[in-house]
Amino acid sequence: MDNIIIYLIVGVVALAAGIFGGKILFAKNTEKQIQDAELQAERLLAEAKLKADTYKKEREIEAKERFASMKIEHEKEALQRMQKVVEGENRIKQKEQSLNQKDANLDKQIKENETIKENLNKQTDIVNKKRTELEKHQEEHIRRLEKVAGLTAEDAKAQLIEGLKQEAHAQAITLQQEIIEDAKLKANKEARKIVIQTIQRTAAEQAIENSITVFNLESDEIKGSIIGREGRNIRAIEAATGVDLIVDDTPEAIVLSSFDPLRREIARLSLQRLVADGRIHPARIEEVVEKTKRQLDDQVMEIGERTAIELGVHGLHKELIRMVGRMRFRSSYGQNLLMHSRETANLCGIMAAELGMNPKLAKRAGLLHDIGKVPDEETELSHALLGAKLAEKYGENPAVVNAIGAHHDEMEMQYVISPIIQACDAISGARPGARREIMQQYIQRIKDLENLAASYNGVEKAYAIQAGRELRVIVEADKVTDGESDKLSFEIAQKIQTEMTFPGQIKVTVIREKRAVNIAR
CATH class of the missing domain: 1.10.3210 (Hypothetical protein af1432)
Known part of the structure; x- marks a missing residue:
């Protein structure tokens, strides 16, 4: 409709323009020109009306097609909903039938259970009667055995339990001993196996150290x-x-x-x-x-x-x-x-x-x-x-x-x-x-020799040299005098002689020196 109005406006405008132009041409030229302008305006108006009618028909056709497609889609949706409703009703009916069947089976089982229960009660009564009769016969049998054996049932039971206990204890000790021996044998074998495998997987690289x-x-x-x-x-x-x-x-x-x-x-x-x-x-x-x-x-x-x-x-x-x-x-x-x-x-x-x-x-x-x-x-x-x-x-x-x-x-x-x-x-x-055992004994003797000298007051260092045949003792000059050095050497030698075992002889040398250090700047 908007386009139709536009076309009408265009036609009116064109007509006005033609009339206006005709007047101008009339004023300037001739009457023929005015007629031509009027014809052109009418032609433009007719074309505008034709286009407007064509556009209107096209829009009406499109609206009808859209309405038809929407109607078809609505009908499809309604049909699908109807199908779902029908399926739901069918499922509900099936469930109702299943529940009814279960109820019927349950009633049938209850009736069968009641029948079984009655039969069990009857059988229980029969078993109780027979148990009572059996107990009476057992008591009578026990009384007869007691008369024959001269023992009560408790005494016989105690003797039987004691005999079984001793027999079980003896068997248990034997079995325990067998298990322990078997475990020891297996453990020793397994231990040897592990130790051998461990030794085989480890290679020794070093040789004996020298002095x-x-x-x-x-x-x-x-x-x-x-x-x-x-x-x-x-x-x-x-x-x-x-x-x-x-x-x-x-x-x-x-x-x-x-x-x-x-x-x-x-x-x-x-x-x-x-x-x-x-x-x-x-x-x-x-x-x-x-x-x-x-x-x-x-x-x-x-x-x-x-x-x-x-x-x-x-x-x-x-x-x-x-x-x-x-x-x-x-x-x-x-x-x-x-x-x-x-x-x-x-x-x-x-x-x-x-x-x-x-x-x-x-x-x-x-x-x-x-x-x-x-x-x-x-x-x-x-x-x-x-x-x-x-x-x-x-x-x-x-x-x-x-x-x-x-x-x-x-x-x-x-x-x-x-x-x-x-x-x-x-x-x-x-x-x-x-x-090497001998080497370690020698090293221990050397260590003992040095430790013995280091135990005296004033000793700063002690070194055993010449394979242990000489002991050099370095003393602190501030704590040990020259006279005390002679005495210290004698005491260490006497202590070595009385407390240690050694081949040959050991020379003890005590070294004392005084150092004065100054720096010129």
């Missing part, structure tokens, strides 16, 4: 510098390190001899620095030895950390890591202590895995089981008890603490891994070639 180290030289001329004038350099090295330097005819070599591998390593590294530097005199020797000791402390920590990482033992306290590193420079019966601990840890991990236990915890206990052999200070406790005390101090698991303290039966074993640590320690130490 000497050979220091190689570029030429024999350096020997003179190491000895020094009147032997002062070699005496300074021996006093600072506690290591015996043997300078003999061996070409291009000096032998470092000491029972303590840590001292030998300090002496070796110090000599290496001194020879490379070329400045060898007592003051320089002491300075280099102190630097080497600090460097070796860092190396000890690095060895401990690397060992823990390689074995997969994490979270160790720094002090425990340092003790593990110090094991590298200790030996037990000639067997390197760190290698022994690593081997024990690997054995423990394998054995724990075979037994279905925690291999990481077993490895941890195996690595730490001998930390009591590398304490900072000597104590009267055994290395097992001291190791347990140190592990407890630094926050180790109670199972690890118990395993360390009990691996030589000095504590009661409270955890399952404790006997595993003990067995693996024995496996590592008892294998052929692992240890």
Whole structure:
């Protein structure tokens, strides 16, 4: 309708324009032009009416088609709703039929149950009557037996129970013994199998530790510098390190001899620095030895950390890591202590895995089981008890603490891994070639010699050199006089003679020196 109005307006406008134009043309031109304008306006008006009628018919046709499609969709929806209603009614009818059928079956079962109940009641009455008759017959039979046997029913019952009890007890003891023997046999076989498999899966790498180290030289001329004038350099090295330097005819070599591998390593590294530097005199020797000791402390920590990482033992306290590193420079019966601990840890991990236990915890206990052999200070406790005390101090698991303290039966074993640590320690130490008893006895004698001298007041250091044939005691000049030094040397010698057993003779040398140091700035 809007378009029709537009077309009418256009026609009117065009007609007005034609009339107006005609008037102008009439005024200017001729009457013919006015007629042409009127004809053109009428033609435009007719075209507008035609277009308006055509557009109106098209809109009416579209409206009828839309109405027809909407009617069809509505009828479809109504049909679907009707179908759903019919289906719902059918389902409800089916459910009603099912419920009616169930009700009928339930009534039938109730009637059958009532019939069964009546039959059971009748049968129960019959059974009760027969039971009463049986009890009467049994009582009469028991009275007759009592007359014949001369025993009451209670006495006979007691005798029967006692006889059965004794027989059962005897059988139980026999069966228990058989089970225990069988379990022991199987346990021994299984234990041997696990131990053999563990040993086979672990390869030993180390050899027995020696008490000497050979220091190689570029030429024999350096020997003179190491000895020094009147032997002062070699005496300074021996006093600072506690290591015996043997300078003999061996070409291009000096032998470092000491029972303590840590001292030998300090002496070796110090000599290496001194020879490379070329400045060898007592003051320089002491300075280099102190630097080497600090460097070796860092190396000890690095060895401990690397060992823990390689074995997969994490979270160790720094002090425990340092003790593990110090094991590298200790030996037990000639067997390197760190290698022994690593081997024990690997054995423990394998054995724990075979037994279905925690291999990481077993490895941890195996690595730490001998930390009591590398304490900072000597104590009267055994290395097992001291190791347990140190592990407890630094926050180790109670199972690890118990395993360390009990691996030589000095504590009661409270955890399952404790006997595993003990067995693996024995496996590592008892294998052929692992240890040397004579070597350990010698080392212990040297340690006792040094500890005896260090027990006196005023003693700063004590070193056993010359394979234990000489004891050098360094005293503090402020606490011990020259006269007291002679007396101290005599007392130590007498105490060694009365308390210790040793081959040959031991020379006791007490060294006292006073140093005055000032710095010019």
